[in-house]
Amino acid sequence: MLIKTNVIVLSKLKYRDNDLIVKCYTKHRGLVSYILRGVLKSRKGSAKTAYFQPLTQLQVEENYRPNQSLQTLKEVKPKYVYESINTNVLKGSVAMFLSEVLSNTLKEEEKNDLLFEYLETTLLWLDNESSFSNFHLLFLLNLTKHLGFYPQQSNIDNKYFNLSSGEFEVNKTNMYSISGENLALLKQLLGINFDALNTIKLNSKQRQSFLNMILLYYELHLGDFKKPKSLTVFNQVFN
Incomplete structure (x- = not known):
């Protein structure tokens, strides 16, 4: 099930060689952890990792699957671009x-x-x-x-x-x-x-x-x- 929501990044952790696990506080469901597979592999992925700095505010589309501890994201974009x-x-x-x-x-x-x-x-x-x-x-x-x-x-x-x-x-x-x-x-x-x-x-x-x-x-x-x-x-x- 696809869910669009706003999130605030709390932490990120490298997982295996090319993946990230990102913990976020979400508007729709409180604390949620996401796995970003292969995000560290490509230049495009490297650009995306910049989205996940501490306390960044994002709009995401989540591919929600009940009973899974790590969710996945279909789309990520900044909600606010911090000035300072x-x-x-x-x-x-x-x-x-x-x-x-x-x-x-x-x-x-x-x-x-x-x-x-x-x-x-x-x-x-x-x-x-x-x-x-x-x-x-x-x-x-x-x-x-x-x-x-x-x-x-x-x-x-x-x-x-x-x-x-x-x-x-x-x-x-x-x-x-x-x-x-x-x-x-x-x-x-x-x-x-x-x-x-x-x-x-x-x-x-x-x-x-x-x-x-x-x-x-x-x-x-x-x-x-x-x-x-x-x-x-x-x-x-x-x-």
């Missing part, structure tokens, strides 16, 4: 890092329109903006809405936030209760939109500290989450 994500070193580093996080966290093979729209619109925002140094922090925080552990804000004026429970607390109850700069930044980011990010001024040390905190938050709420392998390189390039 694939040419700006810093934006490219952000895309690579976030694609690894998404590959690690998105597991559901079912439709989720709100999550797909969130990914689609935020990536276009990143592509079009020149001031984006805090983008990944808000992106990861807002992603927790779709993963089911967005911080509860009913007691946001309290002096601590517990990463384990996802709640603000009056007192420090365990090793996962945070305060100080990371708490202040968390409160700033909660509810803010991406267009207001440039009002938050951070140095590289503050940015890296908050990123480490939010990755720990992911680890505590997603049992199989692992820190991205690209984290070290990302911090070196981006900070």
